[in-house]
Amino acid sequence: MAEQLNVFVDNRPGRLNAVTGVLRDHRIDIRAMTIADHGAYGVAKLLVSDPRLAHRALVDQGFAAALKPVLAIAMEDRPGGLHELLEVLAERSINVLDAYGFVVAPGRRAVWCMEVDALDEAARLLAARGLEVLADHVLYRLEAE
Amino acid sequence: MSVPVWNPAVEFMERETLERLQFINLRQTVAWALKTPFYQRRLAEIGLTHPEDLGSLRDLRKLPYTTKDDLREAFPDGLLAVEREEAVRLHTSSGTTGMPTVIYHTRRDIDHWTELVARCIVAAGATAHDVFQNMTNYGMFTGGLGLHYGAERVGMLVIPASSGNTSRQIHLMRNFQTTVVHATPSYLLHLHSALAGEGVTVDQLRLRKAFIGAEPHSEETRRKIEILFGIQAYNSYGLSEMNGPGVAFECVYQTGLHLWEDAYILEIVDPETLQPLPEGRTGEIVMTTLQRQATPLLRYRTRDLSHLVGGNCPCGRTHRRLARLNGRGDDMLIVNGVNVFPSQIEDALMKMPEVGTNYLIQLEKRGSLDRLVVKTEIDPKPFTGDPRDLDDLRERIGEALRSAILVKPVVELHEPGSLPVSEGKAKRVVDLRPAF
Incomplete structure (x- = not known):
């Protein structure tokens, strides 16, 4: 399963780039990123090329950061693709807590990333339907082949 | 203008008589204090073992100060001067470092406290015909029960509304034609701004007076409240260690807060040197209870800063006046x-x-x-x-x-x-x- 890096950031100018600065210094690549805004603070969620290294580097710099397992699903970039995936979860009443997607190769390949309330069950269900649940090392080596 | 008064014999008492009364009550208070483990020890340190060791009112200066820390140290019963069975109420505060403090009251203590609050209410021109809505917290906070008892004694119709719930406060005021309220000044300003939202105008209310206290405020704030509601607002001073409200209150002339000197001995001292300060100089308010049997306190350092107002009040009361409070000598926030x-x-x-x-x-x-x-x-x-x-x-x-x-x-x-x-x-x- 893939690991997402969650970082606590004050909601004020200069904090987000303090995080990206640490990643750059360690030559870590960012695949995707979202920010959950909670007023005075936010939680930045990142998919990066080396989550363990990134986590250690941020914690060393005094950041509050944590690694969280997430479902990263490889899918075809076509109309209805996401809907089919979500139908599978809805049938089993699995709740999606947070999600985001990114395109790897337009018209061909996309990745859908999500936090759900029953991670292992969801992974099993989706794999059984022929969807590819990406492991860390695959996710970060995805190429626009 | 005839001055409204609750207890003319005491409120207009000649200074000389008042000071004689203070001395008698001080000896009585020291006798009570000597029943507490805390003061037995503290007074023995200065060689005082009998109330007769005090020769005059001046000897007050020989007595040790009492601080909030002392109250914490003596918690819960180190300052209790009666059997627990004789006490009918206590008010406790959570204290500054999790260490609480407590003040006990006998039935007689509550009766005296109530009398002081009744004096305050009447001095501010309220009467038995008034409808009184008490918008301060009931419970451990002394402002609720203190004013409540006093207002009932005066014979007002009391609405024990307690604090908060502004919409309900406004409807209570309208439905029962409230004429007098007790609240913090900031709450009254907030209440005024909430009137329109409730579809109520000041004209639909019958409010004529407000008692304001529990937080420092400026003369401007008072005038603003008076103008917004078209009422008179009277400054109230009290602290739980000295019962609560009823310590000092403005009369209808609003020229400072009369402090009831038959119930408290007032000193204003330099908070650094603890030397007494002359009239007009700002310093720390120090008070000695004269009428509280269950928890007598000698020379209690309030940490509140104020000064004495000189001259005589047109109302004729002989009890001296404190100026509006101007701050704290410690880091307490209000x-x-x-x-x-x-x-x-x-x-x-x-x-x-x-x-x-x-x-x-x-x-x-x-x-x-x-x-x-x-x-x-x-x-x-x-x-x-x-x-x-x-x-x-x-x-x-x-x-x-x-x-x-x-x-x-x-x-x-x-x-x-x-x-x-x-x-x-x-x-x-x-x-x-x-x-x-």
């Missing part, structure tokens, strides 16, 4: 009338493992009400990465603080290391409220 010590906030925060070491207390004005913002750093170790855990943490910090200081703060979480560090003289309190 948030919407509630006393808060920064150390209480620190203690509550440091009990939570998810909270980091640094914090900042910020006071703001939101409309007419105070807003307490507590900024804390999160500890990076227990951080789960889940924003919902952070929301939950904020909620728990808010609840922990509310139960510690009785004020619900706005809690802000910040990155580790982003607030001023705790070493040295970090400024932990930022008061952004306009000076009163």
Whole structure:
């Protein structure tokens, strides 16, 4: 399963780039990123090329950061693709807590990333339907082949 | 203009007689105090073992001061001068460092307290014909029960509304044609701004007077309240260690707060040297109870700063007047009338493992009400990465603080290391409220 890096950031100018600065210094690549805004603070969620290294580097710099397992699903970039995936979860009443997607190769390949309330069950269900649940090392080596 | 008065014999008493009465009551108070373990020890240190050791009122100066720390040390019964069975009520406060303090009252003590509050109410021109809505907190806070008892004794129709719930307050005022209210000045300003939202105009109310206290306020604030509501507002001073409200109150002339000197001996001292200060000089208010049997207090240092008003009041009362309070000699904060010590906030925060070491207390004005913002750093170790855990943490910090200081703060979480560090003289309190 893939690991997402969650970082606590004050909601004020200069904090987000303090995080990206640490990643750059360690030559870590960012695949995707979202920010959950909670007023005075936010939680930045990142998919990066080396989550363990990134986590250690941020914690060393005094950041509050944590690694969280997430479902990263490889899918075809076509109309209805996401809907089919979500139908599978809805049938089993699995709740999606947070999600985001990114395109790897337009018209061909996309990745859908999500936090759900029953991670292992969801992974099993989706794999059984022929969807590819990406492991860390695959996710970060995805190429626009 | 005839001056309304509750107890003319005492309120207009000649100074000489008043001071004789003070001396008799001081000896009585020392006799009571000598029944407490705390004062037995403290007075033995200065060689005082009998009330007759006091030769005159001047000998008061020989008595030791009593501080809030002493009250904490003596908790719960070290200052109790009667059998527990004789006490009918206690008021306790959470104290500054989790160490509480307590004041006990006998039936007679409550009776005396009630008499003092009745004097205050009548001095401000209220009568048995008034409908009195008491908008301060009932319970441990002495403002609720204190005014309630006094108002009933005067014969007013009392609405024990307690604090908060502004919509209900407004409808109570309208439905029962409230003529007198008791509240903090900031709450009255807030109440006024809420009238329109309830579809009520000042003209539909019958309000004519307000008793305001529990937080420092300026003459301008008082005049603003008077103009907004078209009423007279009277300043009230009290503190739980001295019963609560009923210590000092303005009469209809509004020229300072008459302090009932048959019930308290007042001293104004330099907070550094503890030397008495002359009339007009600002210093710390020090008071000795004269009519409280269950918990007598000698030369209690209030930490409140004020000065004596010179000359005679046109009302003719002989009891001297305190000027409007002008601050505190310690770090106590007053948030919407509630006393808060920064150390209480620190203690509550440091009990939570998810909270980091640094914090900042910020006071703001939101409309007419105070807003307490507590900024804390999160500890990076227990951080789960889940924003919902952070929301939950904020909620728990808010609840922990509310139960510690009785004020619900706005809690802000910040990155580790982003607030001023705790070493040295970090400024932990930022008061952004306009000076009163």
